[in-house]
Amino acid sequence: AVVSTQSTGVKLVFDNMVEAGGSRIMDLKDKSLVRQFVGFEEGCECFTCSRHTRAYVHHLFNTNEMLGPTLVSLHNLHHVRGLVKRIREAVESGIDLTDWKV
Secondary structure (H helix, E strand, O other), X not given: OOOEEOOOOEEEEOOHHHHHOOOEEEEOOOHHHHHOOOOOOOOOXXXXXXXXXXXXXXXXXXXXXXXXXXXXXXXXHHHHHHHHHHHHHHHHOOOOOOOOOO
């Protein structure tokens, strides 16, 4: 679920575009995040987004704190759980998933 390269701090961060086949790569060591005092995804209700900012997670990655990858993983798991829930609901309602985009 998370693509990680320890040396660069680049993470695959799922967002609500997963249903449309989208996700994005976010370089969490990018200096542009220093002043971004919002969660990874606007409107996301996961633990990470509701309590921590991009700037803070950027700081955690730049200082090699273990909490950084943990917070990103919590965010991603929140969205993977939502995706699995939608798949389960589709299967239960008899929707043919052959052409379903995730």
